[in-house]
Amino acid sequence: MTTLLNIPLVIHLALPLTIILVYALVAIWGERKVAGFIQDRLGPMRVGGWHGWAQSIADLLKLIQKEDIIPANSSRFLFKFAPFMMFAASYAAFAVIPFSSGYIGSNINIGVFYLLAVTSVLTLSIIMAAWASNxxxxxxxxxxxxxxxxxxxxxTIATVLTVIVVSGSLNLMTVTEMQSGNDILGFLPNWFIFQNPFLIVAFVIFFISILAESHRVPFDLPESESELVAGYQTEYSGMRWAMFMLAEYADMLLLSLLGAVLFFGGWNSPFGDFMSGPLWGFFWFMLKGLLLVFVMMWIRWTLPRYRVDQLMHICWSILIPLSFINLILVALWELIF
Amino acid sequence: MLTVVKQGWSTFKSIFTGMGITIRHFFGPSVTLQYPDEKMELPENSRAKLYVNIDDCIGCFLCARACPVNCIDIETAPATADVDLGKTSTGNPKRFWLTRFDIDMAKCMYCDLCVHPCPTNCIYMVPDYEYSEFDRSNLIYSFSNLVPEQVADVKEKAEAEAEEKKRQREEMQKAKAEAARKKKEMEAKKEEERSEKDGKEKGRAPSKPENDGGE
Amino acid sequence: MIELISDTGERREMTINMGPQHPSTHGVLRLELVLDGEIIKKVKPHIGYLHRCFEKYAEEVGDYAKVIPYTDRMDYVSAMNQEHGYVLALERMLELELPERVEHIRVIVAEMQRIASHLLGIGAFGLDLGAFSPFLYLFTEREKILDIFEKISGARLLYNYMAVGGLMRDVHPEFKTDVAEFVKTFRPKIKELDDLLSYNRIFIKRTANVGVLPVEVALNYAASGPVLRGSGMKWDLRRNDPYSIYDRFEFDIPVGEGEMGTLGDCWDRYIVRVREMEQSLRIIEQALDSMPDEGDVMQAIPKRIRMKEGEVYVRTESPRGELGYFIASNNSASPHRVKARAPSFVHLCLLPAISKGSLIADMVAIVGSIDIVLGEVDR
Structure with a gap:
């Protein structure tokens, strides 16, 4: 008879969730601080003492206490369900992210495939929320x-494919392990971005695509506050709205971490064996992911947003052809060298 | 194809220029003040709150008349003869008790129009901006320095004096009227005598003049 | 369930309400949009949410001077210009001679107010298109202007600074150095704005060829100010019908040239405002040079304004366009009739003409580029 308390399962459930929740609190505070500093302000300064570090916690407490308003003519079940489905999709995708050399939620062979499949549920939940709001x-x-x-x-998939062409594996742990060591030009780490010049192009395309996938400026059209009030979140309030927020930030982190795994060596230290090991690995991995998140924030507070037709134009007539051409070039490069 | 590349290049260039500017601001100093901890120095002549130096007020109503929103409410009582209210710092003699000088700061729109007509410069704006209240009635500022008993007293005295004056005036008028009547009677008598002399009939004597004017 | 999409009409259209609580309608404007997908078929602006009976108030208040604070509140973003127009009208009626110093200070504050107003207009335009930071950078600059205004008049937004025949207060002794300092620090900021926003490719993509206003249409609708100049018409009342002492200064009139797209698009209207700020700086510099240091600013103020019977219409160039005051007097204490010709109202009327067939996102850009202030529209 197995024990009711399955220790590994609890760890696998709790660890990514803790990481996401702590990250979301830090990232929301961080976003406001980044915005503040960029705009010659200071951002939140009062709650909790040092630079208002407890601001997001206070906000969370406020959101929990808020009335749960459901519009009278909404489709009640879908309206209530959508935020949880959205967060579930983001959260489930973290299962295949190798947080360090010692920890991965599920070491499966179709990791990348699973991640891309699960995140496409996000779209569904957004449409669900939008339609149900009436x-x-x-x-x-x-x-x-x-x-x-x-x-x-x-x-996104086309650029991920380019990396798969180089690595030859869909398992993100294997992909990371392939990037260990510092051999390029004698000192550069073996990260994919340095291995192949066309992978730099791939990374640029990938980064632009994840900006759009996670609805960040200049592609934040679904919730562009000056056009659509708040987009699909318009009718949401309190905790349900907080779930959307959480899912959005989790999605940002997820895609940034994916970028870190695919192009920047995942949990590998940039200094070879120096400062490596499971805990250091976790540190390096989160650092890389958070750096990408910071760049996303930096872009958000700099640029205006595109229009919806221009957004489509960029995707269909520039990024998609470019990413496929790039895929072929990467494959040729791999074939020749 | 070339134009697409060129456009893409210029897009990237302008994006990086913009990001360069924002990152410079990121590391630059903040321009804001942490309000309750540090406060902005307002200039001396800042228009944030009305203040009345009631010792200098002569109760001329010019400010109340200049106010476009009628937020100044003044009531005066004339000083009795036995009191000397003294002079203002500008040398104008004061002749009125200010039984009420209320300014409703909830109505005030800080236009400065009441400040300029004041002959003694006793109403002016001060740079004090932290006076929010939970109750709107707390925004009515009373500048009168008389306590209610004094107000009643002063009003009573002023009324009494006004009564007295009226009485005096009435008496004076009566006396005047009396004198006029006597004079007329005298004249009438004379006339009578004359007419009697002339052997003619005389009309009625002139009626007594009305004395209740001014009630 | 409420019917979401109507089946009437050839195409299935959706009517949607933009405002009065929408984030980018610059106050309380309500736009009724008829959409086909995201394409706008029809726009109908609804106004009046900020109506405060300016004209009736001016007739009833019982004093010409008591109207001046009210003109501040019409276009609260450019209060000095509004006051300037009103007091100029009264002065023309009274045939008052003004001291040089008063005229110079008035021109300087009016031009600074023009810069402040354009800063807000440009910043809010960027904000509508999603660029948040330029808005706050420009606000920092605007604060510097407001600080100077607070020093001279005591208020930051609604100054009531100009009086008939003079100014309510004299400027502080360091006024000239303060303004010169501002002019010096502000020039590089325009360059920064150009880099960050004006010539940003995304911004150009969002504004070029959007909301094109041909010059004939602009003239037919009696547009003025930056909106008309953005369409390529060289028309500036400071030059074409000089008031105050504007005929003494040298400045250019920037007009739209269709650099980034079609002549008269949103980008042209935007860049006209940016370039006007530079010209305003030039005027301020010249006015600072020729401004007399001594002189009483209040000597010509009449104790009581008594108008003789008659009418006057004075138009001035406010940051938003031609601001006209028509005043009819019948020899009593308050005007018989006051009519304000507000440029924002005229420009709002343009909206249906230039936004047909554009997307919702363009709608936001167009409303931002004509830069309306609802206080002035509704009065």
Whole structure:
């Protein structure tokens, strides 16, 4: 008879969740601090003492206490269910992310495939939320986001494919392990981005696509506050809205971590054996992911946003052809060298 | 194809220029103040709150009349003869008790129009901006320095004096009227005598003049 | 369930309400949009949410001077210009001679106010398109102007600084150095704005060829100010019908040239405002040079304004366009009739003409580029 308390299962459930929750609190605070510093302000300064570090906790407490408003004419079940489904999709995708050399939720051979498949549920949940709200602004936002996410999944997948062509494995742990060591030009780490010049192009395309996938400026059309009020989130309030927020930040981290695994060597230390090991690995991995998140924030507070037709134009007539050409070039490079 | 590459290049260039500017600001100093901890120095002549130096007020109502939103409410009582209210710092004699000088800061729109007509410069704006209240009625500022008993007293005295004055005036008027009547009677008598002399009939004597004017 | 999409009409259209609580309608404007997908078929602006009976108030208040604070509140973003127009109208009626110093200070503050107003207009335009940071950078600059205004008038937004025949207060002794300092520090900021926003490719993509206003249409609708100049018409009342002492200064009139797309698009209207700020700096510099240091600013203020019977219409160039005051007097204490010709109202009327067939996102850009202030539209 097995024990009811399955220790490994609890760890696998709790560890990524803790990471996501702690990260979300830090990232929301961080986003506001980054915005503040960029705009010559200071951002939150009062809650908790040092630079208002407890601001997101206070916000969370406030959101929990808020009334749960459900519009009278909404589709109640879908309206209630959508935020949880969205978060579940983001959370489930973390299962295949190798956080360090010692920890991966599920070491499966189709890791990348699983990740891409699960995250496409996000689109579904956004449309669900938008439609269930019975609000025209929500609907417009939902349609925009559906079009945007479906379109940008193609260049994302195409660039991920280029890495798979180089690595030859869909298992993210294996992909990371292949990037160990510092052999390129004698000192550069064996990260894929340094291995192949066309992978730099691939990374640029990948980064643009994940900006669009996670609805960040300049592609934040689904919730562009100056056009669509708040897009699909318009009717949400309190904890359900917080779930959307959480899922969005989790999605940002997920895609950034994916970028770190695919192009920047995952948990590998940039200094070879120096500062390596499971815990250091976790540190390096999160650092790389958070750096990409920071760049996303930095871009957000710099640029205006694209229009919806321009967004589609960029995807279909620039990024998709470019990413496929790039895929062929990477394959040729691998064949020749 | 070339134009696409060129456009893409210029897009990237402008994006990186913009990001360069924002990162410079990121490491630059903040321009904001942490309000309750540090406060902005307002200039001396800042218009944030109305203040009345009631010792200098002569109760001329010019400010109340200049106010476009009628937020100044003044009531005066004339000083009795036995009191000397003194002079303002500008040398104008004061002739009125200010039984009420209320300014409703909830109505005030800080336009400065009441400040300029004041002959003694006793109403002016001060740079004090932290006076929020939970209850709107707390925003009515009373500048009168008289306690309610004093107000009643002063009003009573002023009324009494006004009564007295009225009485005096009435008496004076009565006396005047009396004198006029006597004079007329005298004249009438004379006339009578004259007419009697002339052997003619005389009309009625002039009626007594009305004395209740001014009630 | 409420019917979401109507089946009437050839195409299935959706009517949607933009405002009055929408984030980018610059106040309380309500736009009724008829959409086909995201394409706008019809726009109908609804106004009046900020109506405060300016004209009736001016007739009833019982004093010409009491109207001046009210003109501040019409276009609260450029209060000095509004006051300037109103007091100029009264002065023309009274045939008052103004001291040189008063005229110079008025021109300097009016031009600074023009810069402040454009800073807000440009910043809010960027904000509508999703660029948040330029808005706050520009606000920092605007604060510097407001600081100077607070020193001279005591207020930051609604100054009531100009009086008929003079100014309510004299400027502080360091006024000239303060303004010169501002002019010096502000020039590089325009360059920074150009790098960050004006010539940003995404911004250009969002604004070029959007909301094109041909010059004939602009003239037919009686557009003025940056909106008309953005369409390529060289028309500036400071030059074409000089008031105050504007005829003494040298400055250019920037017009739209269709650099990034079609002549008269949103980008042209935007860049006209940016270039106007530079010209305003030039005017301020010249006015600072020729401004007399001594002189009483209040000597010409009449104790009581008594108008003789008559009418006057004075138009001035406010940051938003031609601001006209028509005042009819019948020899009593308050005006018989006051009519304000507000440029924002005229430009709002343009909206349906230039936004047909564009997307919702363009709608936001167009509303931002004509830079309306609802206080002035509704009055």
């Amino acid at each position: 609000n025209k602004w929500s609907l417009l936002g939902g349609m925009r986001s559906a079009a945007q996410m479906v379109s940008y999944e193609i260049p």
